[in-house]
Amino acid sequence: MKDVKRDELEAISLEVRKDIVRMVGIARANGPAPSLALANLLVYLYWEWLNVRPAERKKPDRDRFVTSHWDAVPALYACLAHIGFFGREELWSYRRLGATLQGCPDLRTPGIDAPSGARGGSLGIAVGMCLALRLDNLESRVHCLLGEDELREGVLWESVLSAASSGLGRLVAIIDVNRGGPARDAEAAAVSRGFEAFGWSVFEVNGGDFMLLDSVFSALDFDDAKPKVIIARTKVDQELSSIESLCDSAKPMSDDEMDHALSLLERRSGSGGVFNDWT
Amino acid sequence: MTGRNKSGSFSGYLEALSEILRDCPDAVVLESVSGDKNRSDNSRRIRAPIAEQDMVLTASGLALTGKRVFVLAPDLPLYVARGYEQIRASVAVPGVNVILSSVQDGDLLDRDGSVRQMNEDFALMRLLPNMAVLAPSDKRCAYVLAHRLLERDGPAYVRLSHADVPNIYEDDDSNFHVGGARLISEGDGVTICANGVMVAEAVKASHILAQQGIMAEIIDCYSIKPFPEQALLSSVRRTGCCVVAEKHADVAGLYGAVAECLCENYTVPARSVAIEGDFGQSGTPDELQEYYGLTHREIVHNVVQVWAMRRR
Structure with missing residues (x-):
């Protein structure tokens, strides 16, 4: 990946992150930190990796993306809006009655291939999709984004086993690990060994770095029948994480905090001041 | 038949x-x-x-x-x-x-x-x-x-069901629909709604009831949802009473569907032949059917009770 490309993706991600702060702030939803941390990864997927186009959103051989990682939903919606699946104005009614953008992914939203299902449930849906695509001789790949908390759900491991025994080489699970600390690191290591023992190919990557993401994804070997799992470490940047409620999953942001977060993001894009055109 | x-x-x-x-x-x-x-x-x-x-x-x-x-x-x-x-x-x-x-x-x-x-x-x-x-x-x-x-x-x-029940319908019969029901026998004494293996028991019960002068109208309610409301209502308007037979808990199954429909539209006395407030246990299929009262005798017994209270 060239530096120019990276700069372009960084710029898109900055806009996506601003919209995440706005939509979560307006919805009075809880902390957008996990979504902000995931923005680069999703921008990489939607702009560089996934074979999906808003103009052909029912094309049978498109790639699929499913997720039951609810913390990631604002980032997903912001990406889908920026890439053109629906207008950005939909973001401002996220989580409201009758909205296109439901709290959890729903088939009514353009660009969403599967309902989120229950916790840990999206991997099983991805397995079914892979089987159907293989029956149709299509080369689409199925991507499943999981939060690290979902790894504790038993149903997920049923699907880990069945994906491996079916030889679903076109299945790519992505695990978002956004918390640090020694206990977490030990758990992540155990998870990685678990996937490997079940017959998956395991990769690890810094989920915030476009160059590294590109080298991991473009090296995936889809002729190999092993399903793939990418353990992506993500982190909210230092400056934003100083805003307390941003990282608090139980407390909505206040208007002031939202403005502060936006101004921090704005400063980086060089325009300065609080960007308020959404009101 | x-x-x-x-x-x-x-x-x-x-x-x-x-x-x-x-x-x-x-x-x-x-x-x-x-x-x-x-x-x-x-x-x-x-x-x-x-x-x-x-x-x-x-x-x-x-x-x-x-x-x-x-x-x-x-x-x-x-x-x-x-x-x-x-x-x-x-x-x-x-x-x-x-x-x-x-x-x-x-x-x-x-x-x-x-x-x-x-x-x-x-x-x-x-x-x-x-x-x-x-x-x-x-x-x-x-x-x-x-x-x-x-x-x-x-x-x-x-x-x-694996149960070895006699065939009820002819091999060329195609008149079954999601949301449908079938009238198995006509009568004006009592409406018996049954499904699955209990249809055969209802048929047996109707022979005994006929000897007692109660002509049973048996509806095969193979579609529990959507529920065939009209089939039930047009029958109970003539018979004025109803018994439901199903191999299921007596709550929220076919009896639930029948009771909801009757309450909303046309109330008649109704009774259920089902598994009442109990889990199963080991046994042969026949033993269990007998133990939990999923039998034609139990249907007859309940019919006699609702028939006595029937809406006229």
């Missing part, structure tokens, strides 16, 4: 599925297999080792990619309970074309006892919006309903 060959609704359903696989390129059968058999999923008859919740999710994924999925799990009577959250969130909420089926009887299962005997399946599935609930009464009925489900969009649950 034919009663020539004996065989359960499960065999009729299987026969239909093999025709559907042959004729419909979008159809997929997802079948759970016990033991250490390997997964085979390169044909449209996918066999997978038992993992109930993953099986439901896989069915959803197949359906979301354009397949019409028939889930066949004859050895897993409880998967609708174990996979309930998956059925709810990934099948019923998106309303995809997944047809769930299960078998709730058989010699092995009945000897396994309470943990493996599921008497709440109609109730659980009825609760889910979008979900149709069917309980075919014989081989032919199951065969035709499988084909009907292929023509219809949305999820459904079909309860099948």
